[in-house]
Amino acid sequence: MLRGELLVLHAGSLSAPLERFCAEFEALHPGLRVRRVAGGSAALARDIASGRAVADLFLSADIEVIEQVLVPEHAERAVPFAGNEMVLCHTDAGRHADRIGPDNWFRVLPESGVAWGHSDPDQDPCGYRALMVLQLAEIFHDEPGLAARLLASRRPENVLPRASDLVARLLDGSLDYAWEYRSVAVQRGLRFVALDPRVNLGDPRLNEVYAQAVVRTAGARSGETIERRGAACVYALALCRRAPNPAAARAFILHLRPGFAGL
Template identity: 35%
Template sequence: MRRDVAGPSRRALLSALPACVLAGCSGALGGGETVSMLVAGSLNDAVENGLRPAVDTRLQSAAHGSAEVARLVADGAKDPDIVTLADVALFDALLSAEWVAEFATNALVVVYDPDTVAGDRLAGGAPWYEVLLDDDVSLGRTDPDVDPLGYRTLFCLALATDHYGTDRDLREAVPRPDQRYPETQLVSQFETGAIDVAIAYRNMAEARGYDYVDLPPEIDLSDPALADRYGAASYELPDGTVVSGDVISYGSTLRHDAPPTRDVFETHTTGAYLTEFGFTVPDDYPRYRGNVPDGIAN
């Protein structure tokens, strides 16, 4: 097995700020001076410390797992100006959005604390899946019922079983209920000593400067050429919606159209801050689908 350990990770000068609590995440623009956003948890750091300084408009932002974000909007509990999810499929499955801009991608990695026994094993070259099978290792992951990172973790484990030819079904053997943490709090569990290892997005590890193991593209959900392979894995959400494995792709839509929201949306989906905060932006992104308003897709 080829094991790639990232070199010295980029350490962000600013740690992720907590997302503000929105009073209903209202779409009211307040005289054109405030734009409200509801975004995927893995974007929280980038939005707070990258997007916010890059726009002149005052932002109100909140971050949750993407499935939770979609349900809050679909149920009418939140009405933000901009909605951004870590899985573009949820726009169709839960929101029936008229149009979406796909604007960034990511990859799954295995993040670890090198000062733990598990981290020392990973740094020394032990296969990551063997480390996760050890009952003494505390793994952190997110809830698949509310967050794409959670069900993508299960996809990764299922694909890894086949890729490595393991004797045990990793999707069945590794996950336990006590491993689940909110996406916005996952990597911070290293700081409290609650976990030794986590399956997370690469940008989350790089933002905090944590050591991580790069996974092969056959299982890290990053390679468009392997989309059919990823699609062999699936997960059923509590409402019966079935989501299938695919390339990780972030999407956004503008729900309340006005000059301030357009300005924020354009910077949000095309800004240089995305790569600075660990996301990958393919050459053909952003790409648009659906009934896109005039002037959005140039």
């Protein structure tokens, strides 16, 4: 029988499905408590690697975060379990929400008075994926300099630590648009602009196309940087090498996939 505590560090975009899944898992194992800590995947991985955080399991929004920061010293391998895609979220109250769409969003965002944002690329994969989407849109729409023009229109204060922070800003009206994952938009009931598959980082068959986008972010150690090339959004998990409760972690992994069927 599993007992004690299972500590799971995870991407913020997994909060809603994990809440349901962990409740089901605890019901199957009454002697076990699952404690969850959500955050930006890149920041959480650095916390594990530095020893600032001890966890049994780490669930990342980007498989490469695990492979680049944690394998092999802090985790044996990354196990993929789900996919996602990038969308541009908004509410009915967003400026020009009545006319924005997949063919003109990149013209609406830089318009006067429009407030839009994304999460911090150094902390959250959704942040560097947002920058990749801008680069891919420049190529797809044949608009040289588009990514730079868009970034010039984004106010610095609209780059927030986590994508979940952006959702709160959308809902209180201080942002008109925010880059998020499609799963989160659906879970939160947000309107969103769906992008062409060659731009949205949602199709693994298009990884050669996505690889044209390149973003540099903070590395595992102070002063280091990592070059990240565009690739389809693939979520992955890792069993941490110093897991305090490895038996519970393995049981969680074995039970995981059916719980995320609707992600």
